[in-house]
Amino acid sequence: MKTCPYCGFDNREGVLYCEECGHPFYSQKDAVETTQLSQDAHEGFKGRMTWGTARFEEGAVLVIRIRDVPEPITLEPVRDIIIGRRDPLGGDPPDLDLSSYGAAELGVSRRHALIRRGEDTLTLVDLESTNGTFLNGQRLLPHQPRVLRDGDEVRMGRFVFNLFFK
Amino acid sequence: MDASRNLYAILGIPPEATADDIREAYRMMARRFHPDANPNEGAALQFRNIVAAYDILSDPGERLRYDEARHALRSEPTPFSLRVMPSKRVLSALAEPQVLYLLLEVIPARQAAAAQRRTAPLNLTLVLDRSTSMRGQRLDKVKIAAHNIIEQLSAQDVISIVTFSDRAEVLIPATTVTDKTSLCASVSIMSAGGGTEIYHGLAAGIAECRRHLAPRMVNHIILLTDGRTFGDEERCLELAREAAAEGIGISAMGIGEEWNDQFLDALAAATGGTSAYIQSPKAVLQFLDERVRSLGNAFAERLQLTIAPDADVVLESVFRLQPTSQPIDVSPQPIQLGTLEKSRPVTVLIQLQMPPSTKTGFRTVARLDVTGDVLWSERQQHKAISDISVEIAHNPQPEEPPLAILDALGKLTLYRMQQKAEQALSDGRVQDASRQLENLATRLLAAGHEELAQKAIIEARRVSHTHALSQEGRKSLKFQTRQLLALPMPESDKR
Numbered sequence: 277m278k279t280c281p282y283c284g285f286d287n288r289e290g291v292l293y294c295e296e297c298g299h300p301f302y303s304q305k306d307a308v309e310t311t312q313l314s315q316d317a318h319e320g321f322k323g324r325m326t327w328g329t330a331r332f333e334e335g336a337v338l339v340i341r342i343r344d345v346p347e348p349i350t351l352e353p354v355r356d357i358i359i360g361r362r363d364p365l366g367g368d369p370p371d372l373d374l375s376s377y378g379a380a381e382l383g384v385s386r387r388h389a390l391i392r393r394g395e396d397t398l399t400l401v402d403l404e405s406t407n408g409t410f411l412n413g414q415r416l417l418p419h420q421p422r423v424l425r426d427g428d429e430v431r432m433g434r435f436v437f438n439l440f441f442k
Numbered sequence: 443m444d445a446s447r448n449l450y451a452i453l454g455i456p457p458e459a460t461a462d463d464i465r466e467a468y469r470m471m472a473r474r475f476h477p478d479a480n481p482n483e484g485a486a487l488q489f490r491n492i493v494a495a496y497d498i499l500s501d502p503g504e505r506l507r508y509d510e511a512r513h514a515l516r517s518e519p520t521p522f523s524l525r526v527m528p529s530k531r532v533l534s535a536l537a538e539p540q541v542l543y544l545l546l547e548v549i550p551a552r553q554a555a556a557a558q559r560r561t562a563p564l565n566l567t568l569v570l571d572r573s574t575s576m577r578g579q580r581l582d583k584v585k586i587a588a589h590n591i592i593e594q595l596s597a598q599d600v601i602s603i604v605t606f607s608d609r610a611e612v613l614i615p616a617t618t619v620t621d622k623t624s625l626c627a628s629v630s631i632m633s634a635g636g637g638t639e640i641y642h643g644l645a646a647g648i649a650e651c652r653r654h655l656a657p658r659m660v661n662h663i664i665l666l667t668d669g670r671t672f673g674d675e676e677r678c679l680e681l682a683r684e685a686a687a688e689g690i691g692i693s694a695m696g697i698g699e700e701w702n703d704q705f706l707d708a709l710a711a712a713t714g715g716t717s718a719y720i721q722s723p724k725a726v727l728q729f730l731d732e733r734v735r736s737l738g739n740a741f742a743e744r745l746q747l748t749i750a751p752d753a754d755v756v757l758e759s760v761f762r763l764q765p766t767s768q769p770i771d772v773s774p775q776p777i778q779l780g781t782l783e784k785s786r787p788v789t790v791l792i793q794l795q796m797p798p799s800t801k802t803g804f805r806t807v808a809r810l811d812v813t814g815d816v817l818w819s820e821r822q823q824h825k826a827i828s829d830i831s832v833e834i835a836h837n838p839q840p841e842e843p844p845l846a847i848l849d850a851l852g853k854l855t856l857y858r859m860q861q862k863a864e865q866a867l868s869d870g871r872v873q874d875a876s877r878q879l880e881n882l883a884t885r886l887l888a889a890g891h892e893e894l895a896q897k898a899i900i901e902a903r904r905v906s907h908t909h910a911l912s913q914e915g916r917k918s919l920k921f922q923t924r925q926l927l928a929l930p931m932p933e934s935d936k937r
Contacts, residue, residue: 277538283881288538288539288540288541288795289534289536289538289539289540289541290529290530290533290540290541290542290543290796291541292529292543292843292847292848292851293851293852293855296881297859297881297884297885298855298856298859298881298882298884298885299885300848300852302842302843302848417880417881417883417884417902418880419873419876419877419880420877420880420881420884
């Protein structure tokens with residue numbers, strides 16, 4: 277079995293592209309020699325790859341570190357966690373309410389994104405938020421789950437936090 | 443006795459094999475392909491050949507006569523051969539099924555192709571839609587395209603033109619192309635009016651094509667329509683299958699948004715032809731020109747592929763990549779592959795599922811068998827066989843799949859994603875459809891096809907709002923993702 281690192285779909289062995297989302301399991305570009313970039317070429321480059329594990333084990337907890345906030349938030353993702361901010365006019369608050377961290381000013385939607393528990397993985401799904409959800413600098417398409425890895429950086433509008441598996 | 447068939451190759455043995463070798467080979471082949479042991483359609487076809495080969499080779503007198511007849515043919519070069527590349531040469535022993543891809547190339551032999559300098563004689567029939575909706579620019583371009591085709595042809599070629607609306611008229615009965623001026627004049631009087639009933643047009647077209655049907659010609663019908671035919675699609679497919687059996691290929695092109703692409707695909711796939719989507723009337727010229735040029739380059743015609751997987755192997759899908767990309771049904775077999783051009787191989791990507799296996803060692807996977815009529819050869823039908831085996835081992839060295847397979851499959855994946863989105867939509871799974879389209883957009887963008895990616899995003903949004911795709915968007919996504927297969931990678935991907 278080959279689990280897609282992009283969408284979490286379980287493919288049969290031998291498959292070269294995910295049968296669900298088309299993600300390539302082998303990169304053709306690997307065969308081409310890599311160009312050595314000068315140091316300045318990296319500047320202003322916001323995207324970042326993380327190589328933490330995608331495996332989220334039974335009983336593990338999720339630690340959320342919000343930028344410039346000393347105290348981390350710890351969650352046990354047993355079911356879907358909706359991330360957003362409380363609506364002052366009422367309505368159901370999200371499972372993870374970020375309004376006390378200045379979420380509204382930083383462009384977080386009321387129902388911005390959700391974290392979903394898979395078999396051994398967690399996925400992040402954008403809920404058609406106004407300002408978008410970015411995983412390691414890459415914008416998510418609405419409703420399209422992406423597998424989370426230990427240490428990933430998530431940006432919702434201009435609100436930035438990191439996720440750690442413990 | 444037909445000595446043109448290599449009976450030794452059918453049994454997988456060298457010509458100097460002993461009587462014992464022959465018996466042993468037959469037993470082994472029977473175990474692999476006997477209908478009682480192997481339910482695959484292709485296997486039954488192979489088994490028939492194997493029995494016929496064994497009947498001759500197991501009889502010493504018959505074998506001697508066959509060998510002598512075969513010796514006399516020796517001087518002729520092999521006109522085409524097969525090259526098969528598997529996605530992996532060593533599979534790991536696994537308790538679960540795994541997927542194996544085969545990239546099959548049918549390659550015309552260089553000397554043989556060089557010997558054939560002339561262009562192939564064409565027996566070409568145009569079946570043209572002249573329904574009311576064709577009025578104006580569309581019909582004008584079609585007329586120009588028909589004129590261009592007539593100009594390209596020579597006295598060795600035969601042309602006929604049938605027009606249809608609710609009924610069919612033979613505009614130009616099958617004739618050799620000698621008086622180009624009067625042929626062009628006949629085309630010019632075409633006028634639009636009426637509905638679209640493809641069946642009548644197709645039936646009349648096949649009748650015209652049949653009049654000059656010859657094994658040494660490329661017998662082909664090009665159907666051009668901008669409409670949807672109602673209630674007669676099944677009858678049309680029946681006609682197409684009959685035509686294919688007689689050696690007539692059909693290419694179909696749809697103009698505009700109204701026509702039924704699934705139907706035209708089926709029509710082309712059943713006969714080894716090509717189907718295409720033409721967005722602007724201008725593109726009619728280009729498509730027809732390319733099609734006729736490709737047919738004129740024919741080296742062998744009526745290429746047929748039989749895929750006989752071993753009993754425990756599942757044939758999942760077949761896709762022709764070259765000369766034009768076309769999805770192909772795995773049944774009925776043999777599969778029609780159409781024309782083999784002089785200088786361009788026919789390429790087919792085959793997807794198989796291998797069974798769970800913990801036994802290590804070499805094993806056979808499938809037999810591929812291609813026959814075709816070589817247009818200029820003394821002995822006409824040629825057959826090439828390839829038996830595919832792989833090794834199964836515990837923890838084999840990881841191997842990179844061949845680039846040719848990665849490249850082809852990468853593009854095919856895009857096309858499949860679009861097909862999946864469409865399937866989801868027609869099943870009423872709107873969320874799935876829109877997710878598939880978004881996935882498609884992501885992958886198209888990653889591959890550098892920005893314009894197509896934009897189209898996919900627009901369609902994804904449209905689907906989630908209106909629960910339907912636009913006809914234009916659907917068709918251009920489908921045929922443009924399919925066309926990617928024929929194109930080199932975009933500049934941004936090279937590097």
